Amino acid sequence: MNDAFEPVITLGETSKLQDIKLENLPFGKYFSDHMLEADYEDGVWKNVVIRPYQPVSFFPALSAIHYGQAIFEGIKAFKMADGGISIFRPHENLKRFNASAERMEMPAVPDALFIEGMRRLVRVDKDWVPSFPDHSLYIRPFMFATDQFLGVRPSETYKFMIILCPSGPFFMEPQRIYVEEHFVRAVAGGVGFAKAAGNYGAAMHATAQAKKKGFDQVLWTDPYEHKYVQEIGMMNVFFRIGEKVITPDLEAGTILGGVTRNSVIALLREWGVEVEERQVSMEEITEAYDSGQLREVFGSGTAASISFIRELSYKGKSMSFDPDAFETALALRTAMTEIKEGRVPDHHGWMLPV
Numbered sequence: 611m612n613d614a615f616e617p618v619i620t621l622g623e624t625s626k627l628q629d630i631k632l633e634n635l636p637f638g639k640y641f642s643d644h645m646l647e648a649d650y651e652d653g654v655w656k657n658v659v660i661r662p663y664q665p666v667s668f669f670p671a672l673s674a675i676h677y678g679q680a681i682f683e684g685i686k687a688f689k690m691a692d693g694g695i696s697i698f699r700p701h702e703n704l705k706r707f708n709a710s711a712e713r714m715e716m717p718a719v720p721d722a723l724f725i726e727g728m729r730r731l732v733r734v735d736k737d738w739v740p741s742f743p744d745h746s747l748y749i750r751p752f753m754f755a756t757d758q759f760l761g762v763r764p765s766e767t768y769k770f771m772i773i774l775c776p777s778g779p780f781f782m783e784p785q786r787i788y789v790e791e792h793f794v795r796a797v798a799g800g801v802g803f804a805k806a807a808g809n810y811g812a813a814m815h816a817t818a819q820a821k822k823k824g825f826d827q828v829l830w831t832d833p834y835e836h837k838y839v840q841e842i843g844m845m846n847v848f849f850r851i852g853e854k855v856i857t858p859d860l861e862a863g864t865i866l867g868g869v870t871r872n873s874v875i876a877l878l879r880e881w882g883v884e885v886e887e888r889q890v891s892m893e894e895i896t897e898a899y900d901s902g903q904l905r906e907v908f909g910s911g912t913a914a915s916i917s918f919i920r921e922l923s924y925k926g927k928s929m930s931f932d933p934d935a936f937e938t939a940l941a942l943r944t945a946m947t948e949i950k951e952g953r954v955p956d957h958h959g960w961m962l963p964v
């Protein structure tokens with residue numbers, strides 16, 4: 611590791627593991643014993659430390675809270691079949707993190723801090739990686755503006771942190787999805803492609819309204835005509851129409867390009883399945899449904915891997931699916947799990963040992 615980013619490590623005296631069993635923990639609720647922290651000041655990252663998980667205190671003028679310069683990532687580490695621990699494609703998350711940072715006028719985080727810091731932290735808390743099937747250690751890197759100043763301008767100081775949550779299995783029930791035609795998530799030229807905190811705050815009202823109507827999530831559509839499909843909640847969306855698999859392309863910058871999405875496309879192409887990345891309209895989806903060609907609808911994301919969709923509600927019409935008959939989605943879910951848990955050879959070089 612680059613010496614400048616070598617963390618100063620302070621270990622806690624006791625471990626919370628004495629009181630927590632790592633089986634069947636709900637997502638995002640329990641945190642490991644340690645966290646990584648670094649500060650950006652005078653144009654450089656410094657003060658890299660790993661210390662016990664604890665509150666961080668700030669004055670009320672903290673710029674991130676007022677103007678939203680805050681970004682994050684979601685990554686998973688797995689206990690491998692050979693007993694080791696590996697992280698799934700973290701360099702892809704680093705690329706996306708720095709793309710988010712650039713769009714939000716925040717500094718880039720170097721490989722030696724993001725990747726090596728994460729490896730070091732996971733090694734410190736290695737006993738927190740659950741070894742049950744479909745379990746993992748969720749890694750949450752994030753960065754936020756720390757100037758204590760109410761002027762609206764990019765902050766000059768930032769904090770980068772990594773925290774860890776043991777989680778899983780994240781078996782989601784097949785989902786009921788409401789196709790959103792009033793609220794919008796992202797526009798061309800906006801921040802849809804970035805994992806920027808504000809995107810999630812801005813999505814909560816629409817999602818809450820859909821939940822009141824009995825749905826699990828919304829499927830976002832384009833902001834101009836509500837015609838083209840974008841993505842679902844925190845997942846990219848795939849449609850199997852006939853023998854082809856279709857997913858919206860990333861050209862407009864309105865969709866968060868998932869690492870899972872990218873992996874799904876790679877696997878499907880290796881299997882000889884034709885994948886089209888292009889605009890998909892709700893009209894096309896409805897027609898494919900009516901003609902019996904729309905066989906599967908599923909979402910992809912780090913948290914749930916592949917999640918099956920059992921209903922799409924569009925303009926008052928309900929399209930329903932039988933997830934038990936989803937061959938492609940099931941094959942993908944199985945293949946992804948086998949790769950992540952090291953039960954098959956890692957041909958792609960997707961797993962980074964810690």
Ligand SMILES: *Cc1c(COP(=O)(O)O)cnc(C)c1O
Nearest residue numbers: 844845846866868869870911912
């Ligand atoms: C994180 C996220 C995804 C999924 O990305 P992965 O890298 O596969 O986890 C999809 N959409 C949105 C809006 C997201 O925030």
